[in-house]
Amino acid sequence: MRVVIYSDVLDLAKELIGLANELNAETELILAGMEPDNVVGVDRITLYRGISPEDQELVLEALKQAEADLYLLSNDRRGRELVGLLAHSKGGASIVDATSVKVEGDRVIAERMTLGGKGVAVEEAKMPAVISVMAGKYKPPEEGKSPEIIEKEAPSIERRVELVDKKEKPKVGVPLDKADVVIAVGRGFKKKEDLKMAYELAEILGGVVGATRPLAADLKWMPEEVWIGISGVRIRPKLLIVIGASGQQQFSAGIMDSKVVVAINNDEKAPIFEVSDYGIVADLYEAVPKLIEKLKR
Amino acid sequence: MNIAVLLKQSIDVQELMVDPDSDKIYLEEAPTKPGEIDLNAVEEAVRIKEKVGGKATLIMLSTWGSSGKRKREAREAIKRSLAMGLDDAIFIFGADGREVDTYVSAKVIAEKVREIEANLVLAGEGSEDNFTGLLPARVAAELGWPYVAYATSIEVEGDHLIVTRSLEDYEEKVKVKLPAVISVTQEINKPRIPKLMEIVKAGKKPVKEEEFNKKHESKLKIKSIKVPKVERKKVVIEGDLDEVLDKLLQALKEEGVI
């Protein structure tokens, strides 16, 4: 069986190599505008120095030219964008958000979250198939075969999408999905300044602050990479304190792997209490300062 | 501009009941609703039309069965989109959800896009119940058109679009040649609430209802859907606030998380 791997993030590509090794496949890694630093466990690396990851059309063309039974892509936005395009041009199946991938004969079987997190679908397809795999599910191999490296020229095709401008988004400190303690804030906070409380609580507990989508995406009170949920980050802290967030399904889908969940909300009927271990029905403007005070003692 | 807007009638996942013990998912009992992000696509189509003129057609392929209830819900959603300002609609029903994966859906929808001679397809970044974004990508591939996902703004410039899109670490601005397929995010606009008059008028706009005819084989089979087991204690701590917080801290210490 042949596997082709692509990601615009080298660390994610390495996780996919970990998966390919479990599948005992002959593996080729395709890299666009990136150097293969410390890559082991693949048979071949095809380097396209003349393509950068934002050249979606060229990356797609390079992937189309690579023959494989299974194409593994990272589940970031660039990766997900490619899955359907590549699968359709190969006449194959497509799966995103995969949390596990297995191969049985000429078939691939993957699990993925669906129904806003209320279901885990087990999907099966005859190969060829294109699958993007969630980050953190497979480990990069520490040792393995050293690859043969081949360099190729960018394919020449008619371009219809042209990059005009690219701006880096502001960065936060510790990535949310790696933090042990997360304080998640929602629209219960009335002003941006009030988030200070959440940051103070996070500092005392050695954690980081995340948010619901509206706070990051609509109100822009926080950088976008701190929104938790189905369209944002999925977190797995030891302790999660959710403050002033209703717990809509699309948010809750992102907190399922947390160990202990605490919710503070002034509406006793808020759905967040259904997915929490400890619930506190209170005005956050009273509860949070008091909690900080007690922790400081 | 001749725009096709793709709208999926999705399971309302907030209302969906599941039973983790028996892995039962009450799909039939759950209501369906137009995806919220799909309504952003509708809104964007209307705004583009207001700026540069043209026509916008809604295309919906029902995938959650075709019972009377499902049809009623779908017609409701279609009417809402027409009231928001779309011109007409194509509603394809009668497909068994298990027979239509994204490969088949894309084939069926792309055929309609060709039929109405659209030069722009607008879709949501993800449907509310599935959230994969696979369908618009496949429609683009089927049509052989460029595809740009995660749009937060769209500007028309002659036969090009200037699309701003949001990725994890970057915001990109790209110039896309028409015809094209674009998927939008929730941040692109705020869908309008139609006025009563517009709802009344929407009742007269043309809706073409067509039966799904099975021409293509799915590439993917859903073997089963399990309910993820998340054990939560669901203890609401009672008492006055001081007491409640003391109990909380005690519990968190016992859990070994602080």
Ligand SMILES: Cc1cc2nc3c(=O)[nH]c(=O)nc-3n(C[C@H](O)[C@H](O)[C@H](O)COP(=O)(O)OP(=O)(O)OC[C@H]3O[C@@H](n4cnc5c(N)ncnc54)[C@H](O)[C@@H]3O)c2cc1C
């Ligand atoms: C396809 C799709 C994808 C989505 N993806 C995501 C996602 O990834 N992440 C995400 O978060 N959302 C996502 N959403 C949006 C989601 O459905 C909800 O709209 C959002 O999570 C709600 O955010 P919130 O809880 O902050 O706000 P609200 O729902 O408005 O909740 C605010 C809560 O604060 C409480 N409150 C108010 N005042 C106080 C007070 N003084 N003290 C204590 N509590 C108070 C209220 O009781 C209420 O429960 C998505 C939606 C769709 C359709």
Ligand SMILES: Nc1ncnc2c1ncn2[C@@H]1O[C@H](COP(=O)(O)O)[C@@H](O)[C@H]1O
């Ligand atoms: N059956 C369908 N009928 C019409 N549009 C659809 C359908 N399925 C998906 N879409 C569109 O494609 C987008 C992404 O859906 P998905 O690929 O399911 O995440 C949705 O937001 C809709 O705009």
